[in-house]
Amino acid sequence: xxxxxxxxxxxxxxxxxxxxxxxxxxxxxxxxxxxxxxxxxxxxxxxxxxxxxxxxxxxxxxxxxxxxxxxxxxxxxxxxxxxxxxxxxxxxxxxxxxxxxxxxxxxxxxxxxxxxxxxxxxxxxxxxxxxxxxxxxxxxxxxxxxxxxxxxxxxxxxxxxxxxxxxxxxxxxxxxxxxxxxxxxxxxxxxxxxxxxxxxxxxxxxxxxxxxxxxxxxxxxxxxxxxxxxxxxxxxxxxxxxxxxxxxxxxxxxxxxxxxxxxxxxxxxxxxxxxxxxxxxxxxxxxxxxxxxxxxxxxxxxxxxxxxxxxxxxxxxxxxxxxxxxxxxxxxxxxxxxxxxxxxxxxxxxxxxxxxxxxxxxxxxxxxxxxxxxxxxxxxxxxxxxxxxxxxxxxxxxxxxxxxxxxxxxxxxxxxxxxxxxxxxxxxxxxxxxxxxxxxxxxxxxxxxxxxxxxxxxxxxxxxxxxxxxxxxxxxxxxxxxxxxxxxxxxxxxxxxxxxxxxxxxxxxxxxxxxxxxxxxxxxxxxxxxxxxxxxxxxxxxxxxxxxxxxxxxxxxxxxxxxxxxxxxxxxxxxxxxxxxxxxxxxxxxxxxxxxxxxxxxxxxxxxxxxxxxxxxxxxxxxxxxxxxxxxxxxxxxxxxxxxxxxxxxxxxxxxxxxxxxxxxxxxxxxxxxxxxxxxxxxxxxxxxxx
Amino acid sequence: xxxxxxxxxxxxxxxxxxxxxxxxxxxxxxxxxxxxxxxxxxxxxxxxxxxxxxxxxxxxxxxxxxxxxxxxxxxxxxxxxxxxxxxxxxxxxxxxxxxxxxxxxxxxxxxxxxxxxx
Numbered sequence: 049x050x051x052x053x054x055x056x057x058x059x060x061x062x063x064x065x066x067x068x069x070x071x072x073x074x075x076x077x078x079x080x081x082x083x084x085x086x087x088x089x090x091x092x093x094x095x096x097x098x099x100x101x102x103x104x105x106x107x108x109x110x111x112x113x114x115x116x117x118x119x120x121x122x123x124x125x126x127x128x129x130x131x132x133x134x135x136x137x138x139x140x141x142x143x144x145x146x147x148x149x150x151x152x153x154x155x156x157x158x159x160x161x162x163x164x165x166x167x168x169x170x171x172x173x174x175x176x177x178x179x180x181x182x183x184x185x186x187x188x189x190x191x192x193x194x195x196x197x198x199x200x201x202x203x204x205x206x207x208x209x210x211x212x213x214x215x216x217x218x219x220x221x222x223x224x225x226x227x228x229x230x231x232x233x234x235x236x237x238x239x240x241x242x243x244x245x246x247x248x249x250x251x252x253x254x255x256x257x258x259x260x261x262x263x264x265x266x267x268x269x270x271x272x273x274x275x276x277x278x279x280x281x282x283x284x285x286x287x288x289x290x291x292x293x294x295x296x297x298x299x300x301x302x303x304x305x306x307x308x309x310x311x312x313x314x315x316x317x318x319x320x321x322x323x324x325x326x327x328x329x330x331x332x333x334x335x336x337x338x339x340x341x342x343x344x345x346x347x348x349x350x351x352x353x354x355x356x357x358x359x360x361x362x363x364x365x366x367x368x369x370x371x372x373x374x375x376x377x378x379x380x381x382x383x384x385x386x387x388x389x390x391x392x393x394x395x396x397x398x399x400x401x402x403x404x405x406x407x408x409x410x411x412x413x414x415x416x417x418x419x420x421x422x423x424x425x426x427x428x429x430x431x432x433x434x435x436x437x438x439x440x441x442x443x444x445x446x447x448x449x450x451x452x453x454x455x456x457x458x459x460x461x462x463x464x465x466x467x468x469x470x471x472x473x474x475x476x477x478x479x480x481x482x483x484x485x486x487x488x489x490x491x492x493x494x495x496x497x498x499x500x501x502x503x504x505x506x507x508x509x510x511x512x513x514x515x516x517x518x519x520x521x522x523x524x525x526x527x528x529x530x531x532x533x534x535x536x537x538x539x540x541x542x543x544x545x546x547x548x549x550x551x552x553x554x555x556x557x558x559x560x561x562x563x564x565x566x567x568x569x570x571x572x573x574x575x576x577x578x579x580x581x582x583x584x585x586x587x588x589x590x591x592x593x594x595x596x597x598x599x600x601x602x603x604x605x606x607x608x609x610x611x612x613x614x615x616x617x618x619x620x621x622x623x624x625x626x627x628x629x630x631x632x633x634x635x636x637x638x639x640x641x642x643x644x645x646x647x648x649x650x651x652x653x654x655x656x657x658x659x660x661x662x663x664x665x666x667x668x669x670x671x672x673x674x675x676x677x678x679x680x681x682x683x684x685x686x687x688x689x690x691x692x693x694x695x696x697x698x699x700x701x702x703x704x705x706x707x708x709x710x711x712x713x714x715x716x717x718x719x720x721x722x723x724x725x726x727x728x729x730x731x732x733x734x735x736x737x738x739x
Numbered sequence: 740x741x742x743x744x745x746x747x748x749x750x751x752x753x754x755x756x757x758x759x760x761x762x763x764x765x766x767x768x769x770x771x772x773x774x775x776x777x778x779x780x781x782x783x784x785x786x787x788x789x790x791x792x793x794x795x796x797x798x799x800x801x802x803x804x805x806x807x808x809x810x811x812x813x814x815x816x817x818x819x820x821x822x823x824x825x826x827x828x829x830x831x832x833x834x835x836x837x838x839x840x841x842x843x844x845x846x847x848x849x850x851x852x853x854x855x856x857x
Contacts, residue, residue, distance in 0.1 A: 519821045523793055526820035530842040531751055537845045538759050566842050570822050577824070 050176045054099045056254035060234075061096035063261035064088040080134040087127035088261070093120030095257065098237070102177040110179035111171045118162050122190075125197035126155045132204045135220075138432050151197065158190055174240050181241045191238055198235075202228060223264060230260035345373040346477055350484040359492040363393035366485060370461065371395050374474075378442055378462035382406060383489065389413065389457060396462060398442050412437040416448040417455050422478045423448075424470065445470050447478045449486035456486050511580050518576060522569055533562035564641070568696045571637065575700045578627040579707070585626050586731055589619040589662050593655060596632035600640050607640075609649040616656040623731035624708040631710070634701040635666050635724050641697070642670025642722060657730075664726040741856045742766040742783070746776040746802070747791040747818070752841075756789070759845050765852070773802040780810050786856055787836075792819040792826070800830045807834050814855060818843070 068088035075081030097117035104110050129151055133144045161167040166186055174180040181187070205227065209220045233256025236249050246253075349369040356362040363381050371379045378396030382389040388407040406413065411433045416423065423446045428434040438446070443460035450456065459478075464470070536555045540547065547555075593615060604611060622628065636653075643649045652667040698714075701724075705712035711727040743765050747753040750771070757767045768785060770776040773796050776788065790802055797805065803815055817830045820841040827838040836855055839848065 519823075522822070523820040526841040527749055527752060530820070531749075531755070533842055534752070534755050534759075534845065538755065538762075541759075541845060542762055562842055563844070566840075570840070573822065574824075 050103060050178070052251040053177070053254060054103055056251060056258060057095040057099035057102075059258040060254070060261060061092045061099065063258045064092035064095065067261050067264060068092060080131065083127055083131035083134045087124065087131050090120045090123040090127050091257070091261070093117070094124060095120075101171075102180065105178060107171060107179055111168070114171055114179070114181055115162055115165070115168050118168060119159055121194070122155050122158045122162065125194055125201055126151045128201035129197060129204070132201050132208065135205075135208050137429075154193065158193075161186060161190075174243065175245050177240060183241050187241065191241075194238075195235070198231060202231060226260040226263045230257045233257055346370065346481055349373070350481050350488075353484060353488040356488065357492060357495050359489070359496055360393075362488055362492050366459070366488075367393045367395045370459070374461070375465045376462050377465055380441060380443075380460045381457060382460070383457040384455065392457070402442070403440060406437075410437070412446070413455065416446065416458055417450075417453075420448060420450060422446065422475045422482070424475075445475070445478070447482050449482050449489060451486045451490055456489050459485070511576075514576065515580075518573055522573060525569060526566055529562045529566050533559045571634065571697060571700060575627060575630055575634075575704070578630055579625070579704075581626045583626060584623055585629075586621050586623045587629055589622055589655070589664075589728060590615055590617055592622075592629055593619075593632050593653065593664065595629075596636050597653065599633060600636050603640060604643070604651065607643060607649060609643050609651050612650070612652045612654075614652075614654045619655055619657060619662045620730040622662075622708075622710075622728050624710075627704050628708045628710070631701055631704045631708070631726070632664075632666075634697040634704065635726070638697040638701065638724075639666060639668040639670060639722070642668050644670075646670055646721075658727075660730050662728045662730060664724075664728065666724040666726070667721065669721040740764045740766055741786040741852075742768070743852075744768045744770060744776060744779060744785040744788045746770045746773065746788060746794065748772065748794050749791075756848075760849075760852070763849055773797040773805055776802075777805065777809060780806065780813065784810060784813060787814040787816060787852070789816050789818055789839075792817055792830075793821065799826060800833055803830055803833050803835055816851075816855070 065088070068085040071081050071088065072085035094117055097113050097120065101110055101113040101117050104113065130148050133141055133148055136144070158167065167184060167190060168181050168187070169184045170182050171179040172182055202224075205220070205224050209217065209224050212220055233249070233253035236246055236253050239246065239250070346369065349365070353362060353365055356365060363383070367379045367381050370376070376396070378394070378398060380394040380399065380402050381392045383392040388405050388410070390406075391402055391404050394402050411431070415428070415431070415434050425435070425438045425444050428438055438444075441460040442462050444463045445461045447459040447461070448455055449458060459482075461470075537559050540552055540555050540559075544552075597613070601611070639651055643651065646669060648669045650669045652665065654667075655662060655664040657663075702712060704710075705726070709729070711725075713725040713727075715723040715725070743760055745753050745757055745760075745767060746769075747756075748771050753769050753771075757769055760767050768779055770779055772794055773790075776790070779785075780788075788806060790806065792799055792802070794802055796802075800817075803817065806813060806815060811834075815835050816837045816839060817827075817835045818839045818841065819826070822840040830838060837851060839851070
């Protein structure tokens with residue numbers, strides 16, 4: 049009997065110590081890991097000293113070891129409770145802070161009672177133990193408090209289990225049940241103190257304690273996220289292989305032949321792990337058949353992704369493949385851009401509520417950069433801000449896609465529709481998938497960049513050719529015009545007195561038309577120069593109208609045009625391509641040409657704010673257009689035939705308005721003149737007011 | 740009266756402008772290229788050069804640079820059939836007194852020359 053106690057306790061001591069080290073090393077700063085490591089250390093302390101306490105021959109040494117043993121015993125339920133509290137949400141954790149502090153205080157009181165010998169006064173031989181504690185008057189009080197505290201901790205643990213969902217529930221379920229089994233098996237070790245012995249449960253119940261430790265260590269170290277089915281199947285295999293197949297037959301077949309038994313046992317041990325591994329793989333392939341099939345599908349999909357050249361199609365393929373193969377509720381892919389990470393593609397429930405952008409310096413991004421591997425929602429619970437991002441993204445797992453230090457993007461995956469937890473094989477597969485994903489994203493981006501660069505080069509080349517052509521054309525036409533109209537002007541100047549008035553007027557008219565033609569060519573060149581720039585500029589609308597007006601005010605004055613100008617101030621800003629600055633120049637030039645002939649020469653320039661727009665009206669009393677093809681630039685082509693060259697300015701104004709996304713309407717009535725109505729959307733930064 | 744040098748590869752145009760300016764009393768010399776102009780400048784420097792920007796031996800502001808480096812005090816007015824705001828700024832920065840675009844208004848040219856040579 050004593051032999052079984054000692055073995056069970058020593059195994060418990062080793063397993064719990066190993067458990068404490070593993071758990072602590074996996075999260076040195078995480079409260080749950082720290083408290084669990086302390087809890088396991090207390091268990092190790094208790095079991096280690098108890099193994100010696102019950103087996104030593106010296107009574108005084110036994111008493112000393114029992115007292116040492118009880119330091120661990122005292123802290124077992126205290127650390128358990130602290131660990132359970134650490135599993136709670138930060139808010140609830142803070143609410144229980146005081147309870148935890150009081151429990152430590154009570155624990156310290158018992159430690160004092162223990163080291164002063166009040167708790168344990170003497171030991172004596174009991175049942176199969178060499179020495180066991182005799183209950184002091186205060187010991188029943190300690191036992192009741194200890195028991196109550198342990199029950200409270202376990203009850204809270206099961207309450208958390210009942211309220212948890214998804215992966216957390218999976219993790220806690222087996223962990224909690226094995227812990228309960230450990231308490232039920234280990235607690236009877238108190239009973240000999242009160243001269244009670246329960247057959248079978250004592251000593252064999254003690255084995256439940258190391259078994260719990262083994263299960264937990266195993267789960268945390270390798271299978272902390274694994275489906276309970278897999279864990280239990282592994283345990284069954286473990287027990288069958290090690291117990292039924294190897295150890296039991298040896299003892300049954302060769303009960304008295306110790307040397308032969310030892311030899312066979314040694315041989316069996318050398319193959320036992322191979323057999324165990326073989327059976328484990330068989331169990332895995334059976335239980336995880338479904339998972340393995342989708343992992344294969346994902347692997348195939350990742351190969352297909354390498355061939356996709358279009359980024360949008362690639363994102364869609366990635367997300368839909370994952371959603372369909374793993375059968376998850378939702379998934380989203382975020383890709384890096386200049387500002388941060390933008391939502392590239394989303395699929396499934398609630399995709400509309402996903403954030404469109406996540407900042408570069410966001411805590412989640414930093415965490416993914418540090419971790420560099422798939423991150424589970426449960427792992428983020430210790431960091432409320434990161435955990436909150438998981439909720440925001442409706443994610444159970446987030447997979448970073450990295451190339452070296454560059455986080456190109458990340459995948460946020462929702463819960464599995466089956467309600468099962470993500471297991472380590474899933475995470476390994478995601479980790480494997482993340483690399484080709486990142487490469488595929490980078491490839492398509494590179495291709496896109498190349499295409500854009502190529503398009504820009506082609507456009508630049510087109511502009512260059514156009515510029516050269518226009519320059520050459522301009523040079524030739526202007527030289528030709530100079531040859532034509534120069535002599536005419538010279539004749540009129542040199543023969544001022546000899547030529548009759550009619551001829552002088554005609555010559556001047558021809559000269560004027562030549563100059564106008566040159567001006568139109570010049571305007572086309574001006575527009576071309578400005579339209580080359582794709583850069584967006586922010587311009588004050590008022591300044592732009594005034595600037596255009598200044599260019600014509602002198603000419604209009606010379607022509608005797610009566611001008612009515614009414615501009616609200618400030619009008620606000622427009623953000624668009626630089627060519628926009630030519631809009632009012634061309635509209636006013638149109639009016640300038642329009643007003644050269646009629647007797648009544650009047651021009652109205654009005655501008656005011658209307659909500660988020662600026663409305664500008666330019667109206668003249670010049671000749672009407674003989675035919676207006678369309679009066680709305682947003683709807684289609686606007687082209688007016690007027691028999692005069694001024695139509696080019698109108699065409700340029702229309703092109704500028706269309707490029708800038710501005711509404712330009714034209715009204716042309718016989719005998720009245722022309723009205724241009726311009727509606728300019730304001731840049732977002734423009735302060736309200738004015739008008 | 741002031742002496743002018745008109746540099747243009749278009750003989751007809753050059754002749755028309757020369758004729759007009761001579762009628763105003765200016766002493767006018769003509770050159771068809773920058774090299775030709777430099778040779779004439781060497782012989783007898785004029786008060787002002789009217790330099791076309793599209794000559795066979797110099798493009799854009801190149802001719803201006805050549806003349807200004809060889810004869811820094813010479814007044815130069817650029818004449819072009821291809822108006823370009825950037826080029827205008829560039830030539831003014833290199834020392835051109837004015838930038839006249841073709842087709843020009845002869846009366847305006849007469850006023851400008853009078854102002855520049857006074």
